[in-house]
Amino acid sequence: MVVKSVTSFGRSGLSDWLVQRVSGVVLLAYFLVVGGYLVCEGSAMDYAQWSAFFASTFMRVFSTAAVLSVIAHAWIGLWAVSTDYLTERMMGGKGLVLRLAFQAASAVVLFTYLVWGIQILWS
Numbered sequence: 001m002v003v004k005s006v007t008s009f010g011r012s013g014l015s016d017w018l019v020q021r022v023s024g025v026v027l028l029a030y031f032l033v034v035g036g037y038l039v040c041e042g043s044a045m046d047y048a049q050w051s052a053f054f055a056s057t058f059m060r061v062f063s064t065a066a067v068l069s070v071i072a073h074a075w076i077g078l079w080a081v082s083t084d085y086l087t088e089r090m091m092g093g094k095g096l097v098l099r100l101a102f103q104a105a106s107a108v109v110l111f112t113y114l115v116w117g118i119q120i121l122w123s
Contacts (some may be wrong), residue, residue, distance in 0.1 A: 022110050023069035047117040060121050067117035071110050078106045 037053060038045070053059060086099035 001052075014085050020076055023073040026065055027073070030062060032073040033062065063121050064118065067114065067121070071114050075110055077105070078110075079103065081093075082106070 029052065041049060082099045082102045086095050086102060088095040
């Protein structure tokens with residue numbers, strides 16, 4: 001029996017696993033920082049405070065890291081789902097075409113979200 005590589009774009013499964021874990025930690029940290037700010041400021045917060053909080057360089061960089069983490073996390077997750085469920089056997093011979101179409105559509109959507117997120121954060 002021949003073992004074939006099933007990793008995305010030739011990377012190792014370890015790197016995918018590591019990206020998933022690091023991006024998850026970044027997103028958790030982001031959630032805690034934003035959630036902590038909301039708890040500390042409470043109901044007295046207005047738009048000016050909220051806007052100033054996100055206008056700081058730290059929050060812009062941190063928000064950019066969070067957007068990049070969402071994109072990386074989603075790409076690896078969608079790639080794993082597509083390779084697990086869109087197979088030749090499960091799709092009656094159309095698995096490769098469906099998988100490539102799904103991955104291409106996912107890449108376009110995620111790239112659009114990335115550009116949109118960076119434009120919102122830095123404009």
